[in-house]
Amino acid sequence: MTTTSQRVVVTGVGALTPIGATAHETWEAALKGTSGAATITEPWMADHGDLPVRFAARTPPPGIDVLPKHEAKRLDPSGQLAVVAARQAWADAGAPDVDPVRLGAVVATGIGGLWTTLDAWEVLRTRGARRVLPMTVPMLMPNSSAGAVSLALGARAGAHAPVSACASGAEAVTLALGMIRSGRADVVVAGGTEACVHPLTLATFSAMKALSTRNDAPERASRPYDVTRDGFVMGDGAGLLVLESAEHARARGARVYAEVLGAGMSADAYDIAAPEPEGAGASRAIAEALAVAGATPSDVVHVNAHATSTPVGDLAEVRALRGALGGALDDVAVSATKSMTGHLLGAAGAVESIFTVLALHHRAAPPTINVDDLDPAVDLDVVRGAPRPLGDGVAVNNSFGFGGHNVAVAFGTAS
């Protein structure tokens, strides 16, 4: 990443998640330790009685009051969530007055327009080629949400769609930081979206043995760091942040939630799906984020961990954190918010960036739920039971993805 002395801040947040219809609702729900996981009740589950996983953390589609029918019709469910979250973030930032050619959009997804693809395939098979709607391609392409958000906000500095599985949302924040620091934009709306809970993804992630099968207690299934964790809980949702040069934010008197200090990225080149068990690549990403931030391990007060609740992944991240932070890790309050939201895949890194930013802003680390019996191999100070007061300093959001992608973003208390 090109780095300059340009300081970048977060001035707006928007989200639709399994635990809240806005970013601030989501934050309040997280402080209370709310689970968003539930048994799937849609009629399509009945056609797939053999699915080994029958629950997920769902986010309801936006209502017609926030997204008119003609707009919703032209967007995949993931695009609908992205556009609404982007408008929330924009309004939350006070609708900045910015030259459109200095406004960017970076909206990531892990999977993309799966429902659109499969619905169109069904129409083609049962009713023929003439019945397939012409908006199908613009709705299913992985950059669809980036384009739609760019269109919705009139962002003309560039529209980008990083795709790195479950690291995508954090990579979007990283690219947005780069856009501002390299001088391409003054304001960037960045984040991720996902809406791919579908019998096909439930079946295929299950085939990888990646998902928890705790069907009898969905709200207790996402349990990062607990000895009985047995996989992640798939979820859908979207999170968007407004990143802005500090100069631009200051000039318009904007409220600043936190500063984006730096980001680091690396690749494992170890396995297409499994994390490298020692967490060496992830550790490099964290160290790079701190180096770009000009911070030391002892500056770090909080980590929002990737912690998906898989047996191998959670431990690899513990080692990565220990490698990057050393003894300073003992004084860091670690939260695993996927215990509440489930794993939002391409949106995870964005929603968790929002949690990290709001943790600094409100000086509180959200709790991690369902840690009944902490895995003795997890030598972290995991925030459990209730939110933990936080001092000023640096907070790191980790996100890792199938493909070996590692992303860490370092935020700082607003000065």
Next chain:
Amino acid sequence: MALSEQEILAGVAELVNEETGLPVESVELDKSFTDDLDIDSLSMTSIVVQAEDRFSVTIPDEDTKNLKTVRDVVNYIQQAQG
């Protein structure tokens, strides 16, 4: 039973509204889809495909390009219904 011109117009207006968000009352017989209603070709294709379903008619592509106004579509559907 064949639908009246008014019934077909109401149905077409509803499709246009769902596709574009234009108010149904703006969809009048003498309006041009491109010049007056600012409907692009992808939306037009989508509206035609849905009109075929709704009115149980077939509108071949070679005919679609001649449907310039709302009246053209309404008349086409009326005749196709026989």
